[in-house]
Amino acid sequence: MTEPQTDPKYYDVVEATWPCLRCEKLGDITLRVGAGGGSRVSAATCDALVSDAQIAQAEAAMQDFDQPRLFMIRDGQDALDGQLERLGYAVMDPVALWTVAPSMLTDVEIPRVTTFCLWEPLAIQREIWATGGIGPERLAIMERATRPKTSLLGRWDDKPAGAAFVGVHEGIAMLHALEILPHQRRKGMGVWMMRQAAYWAAEQGATELAVLCTRANAGANALYARLGMQQSGGYHYRIKR
Known part of the structure; x- marks a missing residue:
């Protein structure tokens, strides 16, 4: 294909x-x-x-x-x-590159106290990101990004579960740095985080929600496909060791 x-x-x-x-x-x-x-x-x-x-x-x-x-x-x-x-x-x-209209993900209400949008990110979100290798250098990228932007906090079983960052440019919202704590995975947290991103994108007037994912990350790519997102292209790198 x-x-x-x-x-x-x-x-x-x-x-x-x-x-x-x-x-x-x-x-x-x-x-x-x-x-x-x-x-x-x-x-x-x-x-x-x-x-x-x-x-x-x-x-x-x-x-x-x-x-x-x-x-x-x-x-x-x-x-x-x-x-x-x-x-x-x-x-x-x-x-x-995966894309979807926000309306495709806002058809289900998110359970109370499951996801939150906030800027600046809380200390617990920074800790969650750190577990996935998203350290100060990438947090600085989030700070540099111009508004509108937000961070997402996910909770499950009344405990912190995940964090992500979303920004908007020219009517397209893009989610970055989605990280779910290892012990909170396979509980549907990624779905709720993506739905929260879609709700926030719609509030900003965005007509698309996009996310990038390495093709080797089978789990994340399967998640985006299950959500009805469409592959809209991509890219690769060339490196000289």
Whole structure:
């Protein structure tokens, strides 16, 4: 089955709702300084075909940033993908984009005291994120994101269960950093968190709710499929070790 091609607007939503520390232009290459926030805010992107020499310049800059030599390959960039493969770059972390209309997830009322929206995040949410490796560098990304934005807190059996972050850009809400505590998994908490994100997105006037997920995360991808979300494209990285 042919994979859907990603509408470029979604890449803009990623940039706006999960922003890097700063960007620098090197011709048709955009370099990102992620300040330890992970691949999404550190990967370079190309706006057009570039030469091997330009890629070498970008590599030197990324190393000056103390970051890995990492590129994001967007849909339709087959030539760049092949070029980087020839230069010794390996595929890393293919990512799926899932989207849904908020109204598809607001048809069920969320049980009382199961989910909450709040900004700033509470200490307990920061602790939940920390259990999944979402530390200060990624919390700084949430702080950098412009409003509207919110954090989600989930509770189950009267105890903290999960945390997530949601931002809106140009009518599209995107959920990031969904983390459920290990002992609270397989209890439906992820469903309630996604429904809460949809309720909040609708309140902001968003017409879509989106989430990114590595294709290797079978459990999360199955959750989004069960919720009726549609795969709307994605991307992958190329890294040079």
